[in-house]
Amino acid sequence: QVQVVESGGSLVQPGGSLKLSCAPSEGKFRNVAVGWFRQAPGKEREFVALIQWVGDLKYYGSSVEGRFTISRGDNGTVYLQMDSLKPEDTAVYFCAAGDPLWARGTVVTIEGSWGQGSQVTVSS
Numbered sequence: 362q363v364q365v366v367e368s369g370g371s372l373v374q375p376g377g378s379l380k381l382s383c384a385p386s387e388g389k390f391r392n393v394a395v396g397w398f399r400q401a402p403g404k405e406r407e408f409v410a411l412i413q414w415v416g417d418l419k420y421y422g423s424s425v426e427g428r429f430t431i432s433r434g435d436n437g438t439v440y441l442q443m444d445s446l447k448p449e450d451t452a453v454y455f456c457a458a459g460d461p462l463w464a465r466g467t468v469v470t471i472e473g474s475w476g477q478g479s480q481v482t483v484s485s
Contacts, residue, residue, distance in 0.1 A: 363388070363474055367456045370479030373446055381441040381479060383456035389437030390414075394461050396471050397431065397441050399452035399481075408468045409454070410441060411461055420468065425450075446483045453478040 364386035373379050383395060396411035410431040411420045419431050430442040443450065459473015 363390070363458065365456050365458050365474045365476040367454065367476040367479040370454060370481045372482045372484065374485050375446060375448055375483055377446050377483075378442070378444045379446060379481060380443070381454055381456075381481070383439040383441070383458075383476065384437070385458070390439065390458055393458045393473060394471065395433075395439040395456065395458045396461060396468060397454055397456055398470075399450075399454045400478075401449075401452040404452075406455075407452075411468050411471075412439060422467065443481070446481075448483045450481065451483050452481060454481050455479075 366386055367383050369381040392414050394411055394413050397409040398406050399409050400406040408422045409425055410429055412431045412433055428445045432440050455478045456476045457471035459471045461468045461471050
């Protein structure tokens with residue numbers, strides 16, 4: 362099973378932007394959906410964004426839609442562009458690759474490989 366590696370987490374001021382990257386430890390993602398989740402201290406894990414393998418269909422969690430953009434680069438790396446960041450976006454962001462499971466109109470998890478997480482802190 363391919364290993365997933367996230368990068369790009371940092372401290373950023375409110376209103377700022379940040380771009381996270383997600384790549385396999387070797388080769389490229391193939392025939393898998395790739396998604397981002399986040400978890401803040403004391404809170405449940407939350408779906409952020411997903412890009413499907415077929416057609417590059419994209420889905421977003423309600424709290425980030427319109428501010429975050431998921432994309433796939435020519436090198437196969439999946440990016441999460443985060444704009445208009447708010448303090449409540451502070452969390453550890455996890456990337457996962459595999460089969461998404463849907464419930465109640467949202468992605469609840471991805472069955473596959475998960476990264477170690479990348480800390481994003483939005484603070485002045």
